[in-house]
Amino acid sequence: MPDGRVAMLDGAVPGDTVLAEVIDRGRFLEGRVIEVVTGSPDRVDAPCPELARGCGGCDWQMIAPATQPDLRAAIVIDALRRLGRVDDAAERVTVGPPLPPSGYRTTIRAAVLDGRAGYRRAESHEVIEPSSCLVAHPLAEELLVDGRFGEAREVRIRVGVASGDRQIVVDADSTVGVVVPDDVEVLTRGDARAGGGAIVRETVAGVEFAISAESFFQCRPDGAEVLVDLVRRGVGDAATDGVLLDAYGGVGLFAATVADARRVVLVESSRSAVADAAVNIGGEPTLIRSTLERLRPMPADVVVADPAREGLGRRAVEKLAATGAGRLVLVSCDPAALGRDTRLLIDAGYTLDRVTTVDLFGHTSHTEAVAVFDR
Ligand SMILES: C[S@@+](CC[C@H](N)C(=O)[O-])C[C@H]1O[C@@H](n2cnc3c(N)ncnc32)[C@H](O)[C@@H]1O
Structure with a gap:
């Protein structure tokens, strides 16, 4: 202005x-x-017809796909400047390798109305039943569009690109009225909570991951591959025979792929994710089911931290700084949280080395970034 x-x-x-x-x-x-x-000049016609019908799913369709990565980087630079007070943010941020902006999502959460899945109309509870989805992976799109979900009010769809596994979790007490192809594993929310070996398998960086219905996994395996590569570069040659703390470790995506000879300690609050990590990570990792905020003091040489949207916050930064780690790689899915956490980490004695933005969420304003800090 x-x-x-x-x-x-x-x-x-x-x-x-x-x-x-x-x-x-x-x-x-x-x-x-x-x-x-x-x-x-960067304005284009929205490629997805569902937008005109009111679908509120992808808010950046009117921006040329080639321009979107630079805009996401600009948002990260702005957050680092304003919230992180990093004056030279523009010199520290680069755009990561390109990812296809369409047909990528392997995990989808959708509303269900009268048995059909759909997306919420922008700023409304009304449900739009899509006849296609620009960003869903074809294996998931088929279920979203053609599936029938009985009495559920919500459905979670997850597919594995490498394995072809497909799974849905309906937010209902029974699966009566659910109609999906025979290969799809159908769970109620209660089944998903009980676990019982209901997994989707996905392969990233040559490692196969078992992912339970209740566990978090990145929204696309090719994007997870890019994150793994950036985290690996971020960890670099720091303390090659030391301890790597995978904080907010999920099912072990980073612990299983970037630790090499380091001893792994994974901290994660979700019971199902910790159980999956025990299967996914080779060697003898130490798995701690806890929130970061409640973590007992422990030393580490390298930290990888991939918090949820709200970021690390003051208490988790204190815990991570108290490990004494000389290198910290922060994977962030929210630029404002990245800006705030960067300031907290700098105040705790770290310096920001570099940030790479990753376009995990094509056609949307969501922005992922990998930041490397040293002390
Ligand atoms: C963005 S996911 C990252 C998971 C993993 N690094 C990956 O890439 O697949 C964040 C993870 O942190 C866990 N989590 C959320 N809040 C937490 C907290 N306060 N302490 C520890 N783990 C937490 C979630 O269960 C989730 O598995």
């Missing part, structure tokens, strides 16, 4: 001239586009 404040406008592309409805939030303005007066 002319006064230097940032305006966040739903539906706008940098370079547009728009008529917008805005709310003054003090330090910034927020709003939505009513009319595009002059379109930016």
Whole structure:
């Protein structure tokens, strides 16, 4: 804005001239586009017909795919400057290797209405039943579009690209009325919680992972491969015979792929993820089921930390800094959290070396980044 404040406008592309409805939030303005007066050169027609029907799934379809990675990097640079107070952020951030922006999602959570899956209409509880999905992997898209989910109100779809495994979890007490192809494993929420060996197998960086229905896994295996490569480079040659702490370790994606000869300690709050990690990580890892915030003091030489959207926060940063690790690789799925955590880590004695953005979520504003810190 002319006064230097940032305006966040739903539906706008940098370079547009728009008529917008805005709310003054003090330090910034927020709003939505009513009319595009002059379109930016980076504005394109949305490729997915479901957007015109009201689907609220992919908010960046009107931005040229080739421009999206630079915009995500710009968002990360802005967050590092404003929240991390990193003056030279622009020199430290680079865009990672390209990933296809369509047909990638192997995990989908969808609403169900009258037995059919759909996405919520933007800013509404209304459900749009898609006849296609731009970002779903074809193995998942078929279930999303053609599946029938009985009395469920929500369905989680997960597929394994390497294995071809397909699984759905319906948010209902029974699977009556569920119609999906025979190869699909069907679970109720209760079945999923009970575990019982219901897994999807996926392969990343040559390692096969068993993923239980209740465990987190990255939204696409090719993106997980890029993350593994960046984390491996970030860990580099730090303490090659020391201890690697995989914090927020999930089913062991990083512990199983980047530790090499280091001793692995994995900390993770989810019971099912810890059980999966025991299967997925070779050697004799130490697996601790705990939140980071409650972790007992322990030394480590290298830390990989991949927290949920809210980021590390003050208490987890204190725990990680107290390990004494000289290298810390932070995988972040939220630029604002990355900015805040960067400031906390700098105040705890770390310096930010470099950040690479990863375009895991094509056609959306979601931004993933891998940041490397040294002490
Ligand atoms: C973004 S996922 C990353 C998992 C894994 N690194 C991967 O890439 O597959 C975050 C993980 O942290 C776990 N988690 C969430 N809050 C936590 C906390 N406070 N302490 C420890 N683990 C937590 C979740 O269960 C989830 O498995």
